[in-house]
Amino acid sequence: MRGNLPISRRSVFKLRQVAIGAIGSAKIKILILGCVALTILAVATRNRDGSLLMGWTGDVDGSSSPRGRYSIVMNTWKRYDLLKKSISHYASCPKLDSIHIVWSEPDPPSDSLKRYLNHVLRLNSRKDQQVELVFDINKEDSLNNRFKEIKDLKTDAVFSIDDDVIFPCSSVEFAFTVWQSAPYTMVGYVPRMHWMDQKKGNDKYKYGGWWSVWWTGTYSMVLSKAAFFHKKYLKLYTDEMPASIKEYITKSRNCEDIAMSFLVANATSSPPIWVKGKIFEIGSTGISSMGGHSERRTDCVNKFVDEFGGMALVPTSMKAIDSRNSWFCSQSSTGGVNSIPPNTLSLDLPEGSNILLPRHYCRH
Numbered sequence: 001m002r003g004n005l006p007i008s009r010r011s012v013f014k015l016r017q018v019a020i021g022a023i024g025s026a027k028i029k030i031l032i033l034g035c036v037a038l039t040i041l042a043v044a045t046r047n048r049d050g051s052l053l054m055g056w057t058g059d060v061d062g063s064s065s066p067r068g069r070y071s072i073v074m075n076t077w078k079r080y081d082l083l084k085k086s087i088s089h090y091a092s093c094p095k096l097d098s099i100h101i102v103w104s105e106p107d108p109p110s111d112s113l114k115r116y117l118n119h120v121l122r123l124n125s126r127k128d129q130q131v132e133l134v135f136d137i138n139k140e141d142s143l144n145n146r147f148k149e150i151k152d153l154k155t156d157a158v159f160s161i162d163d164d165v166i167f168p169c170s171s172v173e174f175a176f177t178v179w180q181s182a183p184y185t186m187v188g189y190v191p192r193m194h195w196m197d198q199k200k201g202n203d204k205y206k207y208g209g210w211w212s213v214w215w216t217g218t219y220s221m222v223l224s225k226a227a228f229f230h231k232k233y234l235k236l237y238t239d240e241m242p243a244s245i246k247e248y249i250t251k252s253r254n255c256e257d258i259a260m261s262f263l264v265a266n267a268t269s270s271p272p273i274w275v276k277g278k279i280f281e282i283g284s285t286g287i288s289s290m291g292g293h294s295e296r297r298t299d300c301v302n303k304f305v306d307e308f309g310g311m312a313l314v315p316t317s318m319k320a321i322d323s324r325n326s327w328f329c330s331q332s333s334t335g336g337v338n339s340i341p342p343n344t345l346s347l348d349l350p351e352g353s354n355i356l357l358p359r360h361y362c363r364h
């Protein structure tokens, strides 16, 4: 026993020296491997339905109450293949109460379309939920239709969505739980921002698209092409939105989403909440909707500032992330780097040395 100890100590010492020699790469590799392994583990347990692990049945929040479920309000226009795809997808999402299709076409929906949609709804919806499908038919073709008050809506939460974007049910559910914790706030996946246009004076603004948000990490709107909000804002939009703004939207066929952002911000004096979620664009407008047309959007912002008597939008840089997916590979929220203290992995480093990891090195 006694004779063996120094030898093993020596070999440990040697190992350490080897380790220190290769420290730069080895430690980072170990960290990255660990990160990958834990991510795989996290994904695996989640896919097995992470809720079961905790004995969580999902009914604790009272999904029968008005706050426990949500309704989809979907805007569509002559794209029946997209409509069919997205309805059959969302039918399977838990806590969905009903789907309202905002119909502004001159002809009413055909019987075959109705039959098809009701069929996929029955086929794909979960056993424990009866999802109702309603066509809200409009005489006039206007973008304001998507925010018309729905009189018999059973849920407080409205999930407003375009027919050409699909979110996995897990992303929808996460955004819904964020909304439940802030029911008077708009909660969505597609952030936009406004800039002060200093060249034109202090009360002129510019619309900032996705790249502006990406660059600054700041946003002041979430677009209604994919957002949760309280149903009371439908009534507010219908009753209180200045007629001049509604006419402008009908004529320019644009900016109803910016107007809704103004309305909610004006009512709450608070910013919206951007939630992280996977987006699948199934329409063909994916790229063009990310850029371009920003002059028209800028005109809208300035018009709405005039009508609301000031800039109602409130900027923020907070983003909601599902911590079940990000607990290990966390991002630094303060500085540009994550600093891992020495000895994290029981390896000796010269005093004071840190391993600096670039921000977002575990990207989600």
Ligand SMILES: *[C@@H]1O[C@H](CO)[C@@H](O)[C@H](O)[C@H]1NC(C)=O
Residues within 6 Å of the ligand: 240, 241, 242, 263, 266, 267, 308
């Ligand atoms: C904006 O908010 C103010 C104060 O709450 C309210 O009086 C006004 O009607 C709101 N404007 C619109 C267009 O909703």
